[in-house]
Amino acid sequence: MMKKNKWNQKPPRSGFTLVEVMIVLLILAMIAGMGISVVQGRLALANRRAAFSYVKTLENAVDGYISDVGYPPTTEQGLAALITCPADVPAGTWGGPYIKDTATSIDPWGNAYQYTCPGRNNKAFDVWSYGPDRTNGTDDDIGSWKGSLND
Numbered sequence: 001m002m003k004k005n006k007w008n009q010k011p012p013r014s015g016f017t018l019v020e021v022m023i024v025l026l027i028l029a030m031i032a033g034m035g036i037s038v039v040q041g042r043l044a045l046a047n048r049r050a051a052f053s054y055v056k057t058l059e060n061a062v063d064g065y066i067s068d069v070g071y072p073p074t075t076e077q078g079l080a081a082l083i084t085c086p087a088d089v090p091a092g093t094w095g096g097p098y099i100k101d102t103a104t105s106i107d108p109w110g111n112a113y114q115y116t117c118p119g120r121n122n123k124a125f126d127v128w129s130y131g132p133d134r135t136n137g138t139d140d141d142i143g144s145w146k147g148s149l150n151d
Helices: 018-069 078-082
Strands: 114-116 126-129
Touching (some): 018 078, 018 126
Antiparallel strands (some): 114 126
16 A cells, blocks of 8 residues: 555646536537527517618608698609708698608618609508618518518
8 A cells, every 4th residue: 555645645626627618618609699599580670670660650751741742752852852842842832851861761771761652552652671681672671561560
């Protein structure tokens, strides 16, 4: 039997091994990954809701313009007719501005809201956002012709 002395005595174990640290980091990374995907999903939905809400706001502003002037702005005049009076509008009929400024006419993805007159489905006009894919005419467009985000 060997006598224990200060040279052959094992030091007490302290700290974590590299494997243990790596396992903890892996678990934390997995939890963070799940959290990020949930947040991204919520952010995407919030952006779609904000765009839909502002499309409805612009739609109401154009309706106000129509109430005052008697007809909607032309496609060429666009949404700018809601901020400054077009030259061909009879004096005293324009009651705007109907929205505050053009800076609010940018959708959550950085694109200008679109306007056309006449609109689709026998509507007087359409207001829409290209949506998250930033491409016109795709299924993710958010427009005044939709009754809800799910349409």
